[in-house]
Amino acid sequence: MARRPPRWYFSFRSPYSWFAYRDLMLRYPDIADAIEWIPFWEPDERSGQLLEAAGLTFPYTPMSRDKHFYILQDTRRLAEERGLAMVWPVDRAPHWEVAHLAFLAARAHGLARPFADAVYAARWERGVDISDVDVVSELAVGVGLEPTLVATALDDPESRADGVAALAASARDGVFGVPFFISGRHKFWGVERLPAFAQLLRAATQPASVDAPVAGLPVAATADAGHAGGCG
Numbered sequence: 001m002a003r004r005p006p007r008w009y010f011s012f013r014s015p016y017s018w019f020a021y022r023d024l025m026l027r028y029p030d031i032a033d034a035i036e037w038i039p040f041w042e043p044d045e046r047s048g049q050l051l052e053a054a055g056l057t058f059p060y061t062p063m064s065r066d067k068h069f070y071i072l073q074d075t076r077r078l079a080e081e082r083g084l085a086m087v088w089p090v091d092r093a094p095h096w097e098v099a100h101l102a103f104l105a106a107r108a109h110g111l112a113r114p115f116a117d118a119v120y121a122a123r124w125e126r127g128v129d130i131s132d133v134d135v136v137s138e139l140a141v142g143v144g145l146e147p148t149l150v151a152t153a154l155d156d157p158e159s160r161a162d163g164v165a166a167l168a169a170s171a172r173d174g175v176f177g178v179p180f181f182i183s184g185r186h187k188f189w190g191v192e193r194l195p196a197f198a199q200l201l202r203a204a205t206q207p208a209s210v211d212a213p214v215a216g217l218p219v220a221a222t223a224d225a226g227h228a229g230g231c232g
Helices: 015-027 029-034 045-053 065-081 097-108 112-126 133-142 147-151 157-173 191-205
Strands: 007-010 036-039 180-183 186-189
Touching: 007 015, 007 157, 015 029, 015 065, 015 112, 015 191, 029 191, 036 097, 036 157, 045 157, 097 112, 097 133, 097 147, 097 157, 112 133, 133 147, 157 180, 180 191, 186 191
Parallel strands: 007 036
Antiparallel strands: 007 180, 180 186
16 A cells, blocks of 8 residues: 655644644745645535545534633734734634635645635635635635636535545544644644654655764643644
8 A cells, every 4th residue: 555645634714724834834845845735624514424424423522612712812822923913703604615625626726825825814814704605716716716616616516525535534544633744653733743743754855864863853842732732
């Protein structure tokens, strides 16, 4: 069996995925080029039924009130550290398939990066509703993608199948939150783990020196092992 490429699971819904995306683009562009990008989101009823028919379940747990308030505080700190002006959007009727199925269409047309950049900026810098088909269609046009690919994705069997394939991959990989990075048997959850993931990949592509053994991966210090700068 062929070895699967290193990959990361991300979500436009997640502010931590936005931070990881920004860090990849600015600090680890070589890593961004070397990994597979797979979207992860809470499926709607139709996608849930397709997953169930395939014998798969989605590991989603509703966020508690306390965790929500913590994340508001935590993300404010992380945004300030990166010099980002962050706007928390109000999701009145979230439908995550809209943006994520559109991403899969953009990826198929070689426009994954510019589309992801447009969606992240719209959601986390301007507070735009990315569950609105018209909004996401406009973002698609801005990066050169046909708007009809967004407008028809929800009812297109092929687009739905692509979406379920992405979610099925996350289930097989044991993904329980984002951002989530995988290389071989090594898994890293949370934006704070990105440096360790990047070090692992870079070490794998550099020739080993007989004079200097490869150093072990750093262990990120954290006061709460249950939260790694990631969310579902």
